[in-house]
Amino acid sequence: MKLHEYQAKEIFRKSGIPTPNGELVTEVDQTTKAIQNVKGPPWVVKAQVHAGGRGKGGGVQLAHSPDQVVSSVQSMLGKPLVTKQTGPGGVIMHQVLIEEGIDIDREFYLSMIIDRAVAMPAMIFSQAGGMEIEEVASRSPELILKEHADPATGWMPYQGRKLVYKLDSPLSPEASRALMAIMANVVKLFMSHDCSLLEINPLVTTMDGKVVALDAKLNIDDNSLYRHKELHALDDPREKEPLEVEAEKYDINYIRLDGNIGAMVNGAGLAMATMDVIKLAGAEPANFLDVGGGASQEMVTKGIEIILKDPRVKAILINIFGGILRCDVLARGLLEAAKHTEIRAPLIVRLEGTNVEEGREILRNSGLKFLVAKDLAEAAELVAKQVS
Amino acid sequence: MNGLIMSILVDEKSRVVVQGITGREGAFHTRQMIDYGTAVAAGVTPGKGGQTAEGVPVFNTVQEAVDKEGVNVSCIFVPPPFASDAIMEAADAGLGVIVCITEGIPVLDSVKVAAFLRRRNSVLIGPNCPGIISPGKTKVGIMPGPIHRRGGIGVISRSGTLTYEVVEQLSKVGLGQSTCIGIGGDPIIGTTFIDHLQRFKEDPETEGVVLIGEIGGTAEEEAAKYIEKEFPKPVIAFIAGQTAPPGRRMGHAGAIISGGEGKAEDKIKALQAAEIAVVLYLPNLGKTALDVMKRT
Numbered sequence: 200m201k202l203h204e205y206q207a208k209e210i211f212r213k214s215g216i217p218t219p220n221g222e223l224v225t226e227v228d229q230t231t232k233a234i235q236n237v238k239g240p241p242w243v244v245k246a247q248v249h250a251g252g253r254g255k256g257g258g259v260q261l262a263h264s265p266d267q268v269v270s271s272v273q274s275m276l277g278k279p280l281v282t283k284q285t286g287p288g289g290v291i292m293h294q295v296l297i298e299e300g301i302d303i304d305r306e307f308y309l310s311m312i313i314d315r316a317v318a319m320p321a322m323i324f325s326q327a328g329g330m331e332i333e334e335v336a337s338r339s340p341e342l343i344l345k346e347h348a349d350p351a352t353g354w355m356p357y358q359g360r361k362l363v364y365k366l367d368s369p370l371s372p373e374a375s376r377a378l379m380a381i382m383a384n385v386v387k388l389f390m391s392h393d394c395s396l397l398e399i400n401p402l403v404t405t406m407d408g409k410v411v412a413l414d415a416k417l418n419i420d421d422n423s424l425y426r427h428k429e430l431h432a433l434d435d436p437r438e439k440e441p442l443e444v445e446a447e448k449y450d451i452n453y454i455r456l457d458g459n460i461g462a463m464v465n466g467a468g469l470a471m472a473t474m475d476v477i478k479l480a481g482a483e484p485a486n487f488l489d490v491g492g493g494a495s496q497e498m499v500t501k502g503i504e505i506i507l508k509d510p511r512v513k514a515i516l517i518n519i520f521g522g523i524l525r526c527d528v529l530a531r532g533l534l535e536a537a538k539h540t541e542i543r544a545p546l547i548v549r550l551e552g553t554n555v556e557e558g559r560e561i562l563r564n565s566g567l568k569f570l571v572a573k574d575l576a577e578a579a580e581l582v583a584k585q586v587s
Numbered sequence: 588m589n590g591l592i593m594s595i596l597v598d599e600k601s602r603v604v605v606q607g608i609t610g611r612e613g614a615f616h617t618r619q620m621i622d623y624g625t626a627v628a629a630g631v632t633p634g635k636g637g638q639t640a641e642g643v644p645v646f647n648t649v650q651e652a653v654d655k656e657g658v659n660v661s662c663i664f665v666p667p668p669f670a671s672d673a674i675m676e677a678a679d680a681g682l683g684v685i686v687c688i689t690e691g692i693p694v695l696d697s698v699k700v701a702a703f704l705r706r707r708n709s710v711l712i713g714p715n716c717p718g719i720i721s722p723g724k725t726k727v728g729i730m731p732g733p734i735h736r737r738g739g740i741g742v743i744s745r746s747g748t749l750t751y752e753v754v755e756q757l758s759k760v761g762l763g764q765s766t767c768i769g770i771g772g773d774p775i776i777g778t779t780f781i782d783h784l785q786r787f788k789e790d791p792e793t794e795g796v797v798l799i800g801e802i803g804g805t806a807e808e809e810a811a812k813y814i815e816k817e818f819p820k821p822v823i824a825f826i827a828g829q830t831a832p833p834g835r836r837m838g839h840a841g842a843i844i845s846g847g848e849g850k851a852e853d854k855i856k857a858l859q860a861a862e863i864a865v866v867l868y869l870p871n872l873g874k875t876a877l878d879v880m881k882r883t
Contacts, residue, residue: 313694315804318701318775333847350702393693423693452838467838468746468801471827472869478830479868489838520748522729552731576870
């Protein structure tokens with residue numbers, strides 16, 4: 200789950216990571232009052248959307264007067280922001296953050312991720328802040344430093360020293376201490392909030408020697424949300440496709456794609472592979488939909504309903520290899536869906552695995568028109584035929 | 588490696604304890620395992636010790652199951668909030684192989700589990716996996732038994748149902764399997780492709796390996812390097828997620844392209860560079876595997 204910058208910064212401040220002061224605005228009318236509460240000029244007006252690359256798309260604007268702040272806010276609220284991560288339609292800017300401008304001395308990059316290879320959280324620190332870290336990684340990898348947080352000990356002070364005293368030009372003693380304290384607090388925050396990503400780019404030193412997180416990105420591990428109700432409440436469904444929000448309610452993994460073949464599959468790997476097969480057979484998948492290994496009959500019903508709500512869908516491929524999800528459960532779920540929803544697109548069904556005979560029997564006796572494929576190759580051919 | 592080379596990891600001598608045996612999935616798959624011929628010797632559900640489930644004695648702790656029934660392999664169906672504790676309990680009781688089926692364990696719990704296991708001798712398969720099967724000998728997991736055939740192909744996969752698809756294709760073209768292992772779809776898992784490639788290398792029954800990867804992480808790239816340098820048997824690979832968009836978690840917690848890392852394209856290139864036969868169109872996998880095995 201992704202948090203907005205303003206939400207992340209609130210958590211940062213509570214966790215001992217300084218940020219600029221700022222105020223969130225959701226209506227243009229609130230701007231004047233916000234300006235009074237936030238030091239300036241200059242001010243920085245930042246669109247609060249989950250998509251990255253905001254700056255280049257006009258989602259981050261510098262304002263030198265209250266009037267400029269108002270016109271920036273006006274130009275953003277309710278309007279779409281197009282970045283390289285949003286697609287051509289962009290995302291609507293529902294809220295903006297007005298922040299005090301900061302007098303920047305130096306820019307750094309600081310993040311924490313899960314390093315899968317060693318099964319530990321890792322802090323990534325670089326003196327090349329303010330640019331895309333992937334770019335730094337490919338051009339000058341020696342500028343990227345990595346330090347793991349051992350779960351047995353937590354972050355140790357020497358690790359901060361290792362990073363901070365390795366800088367090409369040293370920081371002042373105060374700034375060094377502040378930076379090391381921030382590093383320790385980043386690790387604590389990361390662990391206590393079950394983060395999957397924490398990124399500060401840039402983390403800056405100011406002309407008066409302070410260290411401040413100018414930007415903030417915070418993702419929470421979805422699997423941990425059961426023990427973080429307060430964080431789960433920060434979820435902003437406006438940032439997602441409506442059908443994805445609906446799927447979430449039923450614990451269905453649904454991701455909207457660009458094509459017109461709806462797909463329902465059990466298991467993430469098979470669902471991805473089925474998308475690939477659809478594409479290689481000459482069609483385009485409209486979605487990724489994994490009902491999960493242990494899907495219930497209700498989830499199957501909801502899955503079909505969600506696919507059918509997408510008007511682009513011209514045919515549906517159901518590819519089920521029964522394991523935890525038994526084929527008879529799938530078949531009953533399909534029948535239930537057909538009772539409530541008109542199955543308006545051709546339905547190609549491929550069933551295999553646990554209780555497959557029972558599942559096929561239920562479909563045969565249902566009176567519904569399914570195109571039953573004997574294997575994946577045949578299923579792909581049938582799909583391609585429907586849209587050609 | 589812990590000296591565990593037996594067809595690999597499990598065989599007909601394995602005595603299995605099911606943790607979470609009284610739950611819906613635990614009970615169903617205990618029955619399926621017993622029907623397949625697996626020696627399920629005990630179940631564990633705290634507070635239900637003394638009962639029986641699916642004809643199997645239930646204990647309060649794994650240690651009791653070890654003491655009374657001599658179990659040496661665990662299969663875990665415990666819900667995510669309690670699963671990391673269940674894994675550590677099994678490792679503490681000294682079980683050689685722990686198969687964790689549970690999906691949805693918080694990744695920082697898995698970080699702790701990984702640290703715990705570094706000081707133990709258990710091999711963890713999963714979490715978020717279908718388990719392990721040595722066809723005709725035993726199955727510890729949830730895969731449908733009848734699709735498997737005894738034979739010479741080792742299968743290692745990050746996926747569940749995709750593995751069944753692959754196994755079915757292999758069986759249909761007459762390529763049986765020595766052992767199939769689902770290593771799990773989580774970002775942090777107990778064993779890697781390389782761990783099992785090492786076992787398959789030493790296993791005389793295994794003549795070739797099918798490796799099933801997916802987007803996210805760099806495990807396939809690392810496997811490619813290992814295979815090129817040290818693995819003498821033929822390998823056939825498939826990578827799921829060629830059409831997956833970046834930045835999205837594709838069902839599995841570990842299946843995400845992030846920061847330019849984890850793309851199917853890069854994995855396929857790395858495998859091809861190591862002269863491994865990579866299948867792009869999944870329906871062709873069985874046939875390609877047969878061609879590769881015939882050539883050698």
